Amino acid sequence: MSILGNRVLRVEDPKLLTSGGTYVADVRVPELDGAAHITYVRSTIAHANITGMEVDEARQAPGVLGVFTAADIDLGVPPLLPMFNQAMARPLLADGVVRFVGEPVAVIVSERPEQGADASELVWPDYDPLPVIVDPMESARDEVLLHPAAGTNVVLALTYGEDPNLFDGCEVVVSEDIVNQRVAVVPLESRSAAAAWVDGRLWQWSSTQNAHGVRDVLAGQYGLDPAAVRVIAPDVGGGFGAKIGVTPEEVLLGWLARRVGRPVRWSETRSENMVAMGHGRGQWQKIEIGGRRDGTVEAYRLTILQDGGAYPNMGALLPWLTRVMAPGTYVIPRVEVASRAVVTNTTCTVAYRGAGRPEATAAIERAMDIFAFEVGMDPVEVRRKNLIPADAFPYTTATDAVYDSGDYEEALDRVLEGAGYQELRAEQARRREAADVVQMGIGVALYVEITAGPTAGSEHARVVVDVDGSATIYTGTSAHGQGHDTAFATLVSSRLGIPMDKITVVHGDTDLVERGQGTMGSRSLQLGGSAVFEAAAEVITRATQIAARLLEVTPGEIAFDDSNGAFRVAGGDEPGVGWPDVAGASKFDGTPLAASVDFQASEPTFPFGAHLAVVDVDTETGQVRLVRFVAVDDAGRILNPLLAEGQRHGGIAQGSAQALLEEVCFDADGNPVTSNLADYAAISATELPSFELIAMETPTPINPLGAKGIGESGTVGSTPAVQSAVVDALGHLGVRHLDMPATAERVWRAIQDAPSGKGA
Amino acid sequence: MEMTLTVNGTSHTADVEPRTLLVHHIREGIGLTGTNVGCDTTSCGACTVLLDGQSIKSCTVLAVQVDGQSVTTIEGLAGADGTMHPVQAAFREHHGLQCGYCTPGMVMAAVSLLAEQPNPDERAVREGIEGNLCRCTGYHNIVQAVLSAASAQEGGS
Numbered sequence: 001m002s003i004l005g006n007r008v009l010r011v012e013d014p015k016l017l018t019s020g021g022t023y024v025a026d027v028r029v030p031e032l033d034g035a036a037h038i039t040y041v042r043s044t045i046a047h048a049n050i051t052g053m054e055v056d057e058a059r060q061a062p063g064v065l066g067v068f069t070a071a072d073i074d075l076g077v078p079p080l081l082p083m084f085n086q087a088m089a090r091p092l093l094a095d096g097v098v099r100f101v102g103e104p105v106a107v108i109v110s111e112r113p114e115q116g117a118d119a120s121e122l123v124w125p126d127y128d129p130l131p132v133i134v135d136p137m138e139s140a141r142d143e144v145l146l147h148p149a150a151g152t153n154v155v156l157a158l159t160y161g162e163d164p165n166l167f168d169g170c171e172v173v174v175s176e177d178i179v180n181q182r183v184a185v186v187p188l189e190s191r192s193a194a195a196a197w198v199d200g201r202l203w204q205w206s207s208t209q210n211a212h213g214v215r216d217v218l219a220g221q222y223g224l225d226p227a228a229v230r231v232i233a234p235d236v237g238g239g240f241g242a243k244i245g246v247t248p249e250e251v252l253l254g255w256l257a258r259r260v261g262r263p264v265r266w267s268e269t270r271s272e273n274m275v276a277m278g279h280g281r282g283q284w285q286k287i288e289i290g291g292r293r294d295g296t297v298e299a300y301r302l303t304i305l306q307d308g309g310a311y312p313n314m315g316a317l318l319p320w321l322t323r324v325m326a327p328g329t330y331v332i333p334r335v336e337v338a339s340r341a342v343v344t345n346t347t348c349t350v351a352y353r354g355a356g357r358p359e360a361t362a363a364i365e366r367a368m369d370i371f372a373f374e375v376g377m378d379p380v381e382v383r384r385k386n387l388i389p390a391d392a393f394p395y396t397t398a399t400d401a402v403y404d405s406g407d408y409e410e411a412l413d414r415v416l417e418g419a420g421y422q423e424l425r426a427e428q429a430r431r432r433e434a435a436d437v438v439q440m441g442i443g444v445a446l447y448v449e450i451t452a453g454p455t456a457g458s459e460h461a462r463v464v465v466d467v468d469g470s471a472t473i474y475t476g477t478s479a480h481g482q483g484h485d486t487a488f489a490t491l492v493s494s495r496l497g498i499p500m501d502k503i504t505v506v507h508g509d510t511d512l513v514e515r516g517q518g519t520m521g522s523r524s525l526q527l528g529g530s531a532v533f534e535a536a537a538e539v540i541t542r543a544t545q546i547a548a549r550l551l552e553v554t555p556g557e558i559a560f561d562d563s564n565g566a567f568r569v570a571g572g573d574e575p576g577v578g579w580p581d582v583a584g585a586s587k588f589d590g591t592p593l594a595a596s597v598d599f600q601a602s603e604p605t606f607p608f609g610a611h612l613a614v615v616d617v618d619t620e621t622g623q624v625r626l627v628r629f630v631a632v633d634d635a636g637r638i639l640n641p642l643l644a645e646g647q648r649h650g651g652i653a654q655g656s657a658q659a660l661l662e663e664v665c666f667d668a669d670g671n672p673v674t675s676n677l678a679d680y681a682a683i684s685a686t687e688l689p690s691f692e693l694i695a696m697e698t699p700t701p702i703n704p705l706g707a708k709g710i711g712e713s714g715t716v717g718s719t720p721a722v723q724s725a726v727v728d729a730l731g732h733l734g735v736r737h738l739d740m741p742a743t744a745e746r747v748w749r750a751i752q753d754a755p756s757g758k759g760a
Numbered sequence: 761m762e763m764t765l766t767v768n769g770t771s772h773t774a775d776v777e778p779r780t781l782l783v784h785h786i787r788e789g790i791g792l793t794g795t796n797v798g799c800d801t802t803s804c805g806a807c808t809v810l811l812d813g814q815s816i817k818s819c820t821v822l823a824v825q826v827d828g829q830s831v832t833t834i835e836g837l838a839g840a841d842g843t844m845h846p847v848q849a850a851f852r853e854h855h856g857l858q859c860g861y862c863t864p865g866m867v868m869a870a871v872s873l874l875a876e877q878p879n880p881d882e883r884a885v886r887e888g889i890e891g892n893l894c895r896c897t898g899y900h901n902i903v904q905a906v907l908s909a910a911s912a913q914e915g916g917s
Contacts (some may be wrong), residue, residue: 016860018838020794022890025862028793114779188806188861188895221889237861238895270799481859481896642855646897650858653898677803677893685886685899714898747763 002494007642010486011500021235024192024205025267031196031203036065038256038266039116042099042104042276044344045133046129046670047146050105057080058108058122063115065260067123069106070095073745075221075255078248080312087150088343090311092248096129099310100346101672102275104249108261113267113434128172132345132670136284136307137158146310146343153342155308155316160399161336162322166299170290174374178366179703179739180359181656182282182307182664187353187480189237191275195253196263198292202254203230208246208508209239210518211478214511215419217246222254226510233508236480239655241351242278244520245314249276271676280352282307282315283322283359289367293375295382300332300362304339308349315349316341321356327397328364329408329446329608330386335398345670351520353654353717357449365445365720366737369727373736379724380421380444384412386448401450403606404700404708408446411632411696415444415610417632417758418694419615424614425666432732437620440627441729443613445721451635451709452605460515463492463530464537464594465745467587469579470502473535475515480506482711483643487525489530490640495536496597497565498579514596522709525639530703531599538595543582545569546593548578550585552687593745605700605708611717613656618730624726626656626689632648633713635698637706644710645693651714654685657683658715659722661741668675681741730754763827767789767792776823783807785823786833794834795863796890798893805892808865808872809833811908816890817865834864836896837871847871847909849862858896870906879910 007197009736052075055067077089090434094105110116130146139146139153148152194205202222208231217229232606236243249266257264286303302323304408308316319339326337368386372379388395390407395642408549421442428440431463460476473488490502511694518522541558548555548565551574559570568576586593614628622632629652638644661681674680699706719740726742727735734755762771765785772790780789786809787793797819798806799808807818810832818831843870850856857863866889873880873888880888885906886899894902 009852010855012860013857014844016857016863017844017848017867018834018842020796020834020864021860022793023796024791025797114777186806186893186895188859188893190798235860238859240895267797270801270804305885483858517822629917646855646858646901649898649900650896651898653900654895676801677799678801681801682893682895684890684893685903686890688886688899690882690903691898691900 003490004494004639008486008490009025010642011482011489012485020191022132023189023235023237024194024207027205028193031198032194032263035194035263035265036109036111036260036305037113037116038253038264039108039110039120040104040119041108042272043094043101043103043105045129046097046101047130047132048098049130050094050098050125051128052126053106054104058282059120061115061122063111063118065109065111065121067108069093073255073466078217078221078251081317084155084312084316085150088312090149090157090248092252097481101670102347103310104273107252107256109256109264115184131199134344134346134666134668134670136305136342136344139344140340146345152582155312155341155343157340158320158323159338163334163336164300166292166334166336166626170298171292172374174292174370174629175286176370176737178285178287178363180281180283180285180362180738181740182279183352184274184664184680185240185242185280185664187238187240187242187275190268190270191247191249191277192264192267193250193253194265195257197257201228201230204254205232205234206250207236207243208233209243209346209478209520211508211510212476212516213518214246218251218254220620220686221251224707230511232389233478238352239480241280241520242646244351247505274675275347275672278313278315278348278350280349281359282349285363287367289371291371293373295377295385297330297332297371297386299334300327300367301336302326304481306339307346307434308341309346310343311348312343314351317361318356320359321450324399324401324454325357325360325450326364326399328361329388330399333387335371337399346666349444353651354712357712358655358716358719361445361447361716361719362723365724369724370736380416383446384409402603403448404603404702405698406448406606407698408606408608411608411610412446413636414694414696415630415632416611418692419612419628436582438616438618439729441615441617441725443723443725443728444610445717445724446610447717448605448606449610449716452526452601453521454588456601456603457519457523457527458598458600459527459531460598461528461535462594462596463532464592465533465539465579465583467580468583469498471496471498473503473505473532474513475505475507475528475532476513477524478518479518480519482519482524483522483546487529487639487643491533492536495533495540495562497562522711526605526703526707526709527599527601529639529707530705531597533704535595536599539593543593546582546585547577548579553679574588601702603702605636605702606636607708607713609713609717611721611723613721615722615725615729617726617747619751622744622751624660624742624747626660626722628689628692629656630692630694631717632694632696633710634698635710635713636700636708637697639705639707648693648714649691651712652718653683653688655715655718656688659719659740659742660687663741686693723746763823763824765826768832773864778822778824780823781819782823782826783818784819786818786831792833792835796861796864798861803893805869806862806865808868808892810868810872811824813875815869822894834867837867845871847874850905850909854901854905854908856897856902862892862894866894866902867904870909872905874910879914882907
């Protein structure tokens with residue numbers, strides 16, 4: 001029996017559970033012996049000219065090996081993505097101007113980390129303050145320019161389907177201004193890296209989602225051939241999108257190592273991480289939706305203002321993905337999306353779990369809710385009426401996305417049945433009737449998202465069988481908690497009949513893995529896994545030819561048994577040969593028994609699902625409690641339910657956290673007020689229920705595994721489901737919309753201001 | 761200051777700068793890197809270890825404060841023959857970890873919780889691990905693992 005589809009326990013876990021992982025700060029190798037420590041001195045002001053910098057005292061401090069500012073750095077400024085205004089490029093250290101609190105203005109190299117921290121307090125920049133722009137709407141007016149040479153604060157503007165007559169003929173048109181607030185990513189391991197020059201090559205250990213990407217950036221910055229750079233991603237303590245890119249703090253390490261003639265280590269503190277690693281989301285949206293009184297939606301306009309932070313990064317590109325997914329799971333004939341991304345005097349925004357798709361789903365699901373509210377229908381029935389039917393796939397949306405496969409109504413039915421929707425509505429009606437202090441809210445959201453996109457993706461794998469019958473898998477994906485070792489070993493074990501404990505998975509080392517694109521966008525199983533799967537098949541083809549030669553028959557006469565890895569003459573009862581025999585023969589011939597595959601998908605895939613949240617809202621205090629969460633997530637064929645469920649749980653928690661609690665805030669002067677984990681409300685175990693997961697599998701035709709991505713779905717669906725539940729709890733008071741997060745204060749104020757007076 | 765600390769049953773005497781946090785002494789002084797640092801405000805619990813059997817956040821204790829005491833870290837939890845502690849085994853069985861960074865602290869917090877409350881219900885487990893943040897699992901499988909370890913201990917004793 002195949003082990004595919006089974007709850008195979010993770011091979012990663014014994015080490016993580018008994019000795020802990022080996023994260024960058026734990027790496028103990030001879031190349032890092034005697035490493036010095038790096039401390040960045042960060043701006044304490046959001047926007048200012050730097051008129052001077054006193055560093056002499058810091059240079060004299062105990063243990064200090066060097067203090068450097070922008071004037072010392074002779075590395076180039078990393079280029080921005082090509083579609084951005086290049087005059088907004090970010091220097092490695094602030095050069096004359098600081099543009100956000102947390103921007104590095106100087107760097108200290110010291111023997112010990114605490115000596116660097118001490119010396120950082122002896123660096124004295126002189127600042128001449130400039131007007132601060134925190135509000136993206138103010139930024140968009142271009143009255144104060146953050147990058148004067150750019151001539152504008154707009155990084156990127158996109159329009160799609162522009163039509164001034166979009167809503168002509170609609171019986172009902174409703175609109176709402178909503179905020180998809182900025183949140184912090186908070187991987188438990190903050191950014192960390194180390195660098196050493198080894199025989200003229202730059203070796204960099206990095207807490208990254210994409211070792212090859214880091215290698216290429218470093219090679220570009222240092223003018224080196226990529227082969228002269230080795231990047232190693234050891235265990236990585238979470239990434240969630242924020243560890244895709246390479247930050248200035250990391251780029252500088254090789255320069256600093258060369259300058260002081262020693263390897264260097266850098267691990268930021270959490271308080272640095274909260275202001276200097278990228279944040280997620282940050283979209284101001286206007287939704288306009290129109291249709292008929294019977295609940296049919298005919299037109300939808302989404303206008304986006306994306307907060308890009310001080311320097312353009314991945315965040316400024318996210319409205320593009322939001323545009324692609326704007327219509328969600330619905331048939332909407334006319335869709336218009338217009339977006340602008342602008343710079344502000346705040347931390348840069350980057351990809352965060354879902355990256356542009358949760359923003360799309362939150363918008364369309366709010367739109368469906370306010371449309372249902374306006375026409376006086378149950379929000380579930382309005383959704384059902386407009387869903388893309390199951391027989392319409394592949395389906396091309398008004399925004400030119402081609403949804404590969406799906407059955408949205410089935411997902412909706414399953415979540416309603418699993419949750420007991422009618423009973424929940426009855427209980428809600430009872431509480432409203434009784435004017436209970438604690439009111440119930442029910443939120444339903446449907447989602448579809450794009451994975452392994454935005455264009456057709458590819459990934460590399462190499463599978464090698466050694467003479468002892470063991471196998472090694474080299475993959476270009478870069479796991480940071482997803483369980484690729486388990487998933488890919490399972491694939492190879494099931495194909496080659498080699499036991500799991502004789503299979504090694506290698507990833508995140510550019511010297512060992514020829515090429516790769518890392519782990520992001522829920523791409524790894526469907527692209528990386530498909531490459532592994534096909535490489536294993538090629539190994540069997542090669543091995544069959546060798547076995548035929550050994551057994552003196554033609555390859556067509558060989559039967560391979562994938563339960564034990566035996567090659568036999570079909571129909572005969574001879575014992576045949578096994579992996580050690582064929583691998584040994586291959587080696588004797590001078591070639592290892594191996595196959596390399598670059599799997600190329602023809603299209604992205606579109607997982608989907610339906611989420612239902614139930615909240616209790618205390619109408620006297622505004623306190624919201626998430627009571628139940630029921631989720632149907634369909635990511636095509638499931639390789640390992642254990643891993644898939646884990647991804648769903650984590651996604652649901654992060655998405656719910658945005659709806660309930662989490663928000664990055666700055667004051668009017670650009671000072672971050674959520675700059676550590678005491679002030680930022682990272683969600684804890686007490687604020688969440690256990691989740692009720694319902695299975696559904698609609699395979700995709702796009703890859704041989706039939707798999708879609710599952711890493712981000714939970715986040716995409718849960719945010720609008722929880723938000724909708726909170727609003728629904730107040731619906732009988734006349735509340736139609738409430739921005740996130742649903743803090744007690746915000747909910748209490750909404751109750752006070754509600755058309756139907758103060759609470760129940 | 762010279763101080764002596766027993767870590768996982770082995771005594772270590774060292775000259776420690778008074779401002780050194782216990783977690784840094786464990787990681788850098790003693791060389792056990794299983795215990796992680798996740799924040800600087802005593803909020804995340806990644807650095808949780810057992811001090812004389814009780815869980816503490818080792819980023820909020822000065823090393824010299826615990827002179828003469830005994831610390832257990834994640835490296836000291838399994839049996840001498842490598843057999844996992846019931847809490848470790850339950851975390852694996854229930855997929856209670858993903859990236860693994862919060863795991864050593866989370867496991868130590870769970871061990872301490874079950875020592876105090878051998879038979880907690882789900883709410884008690886959630887409250888018991890409230891001081892330990894996990895960004896990967898949504899806590900669902902961690903809670904399942906702790907409940908399962910509790911019943912395994914119950915059955916075994």
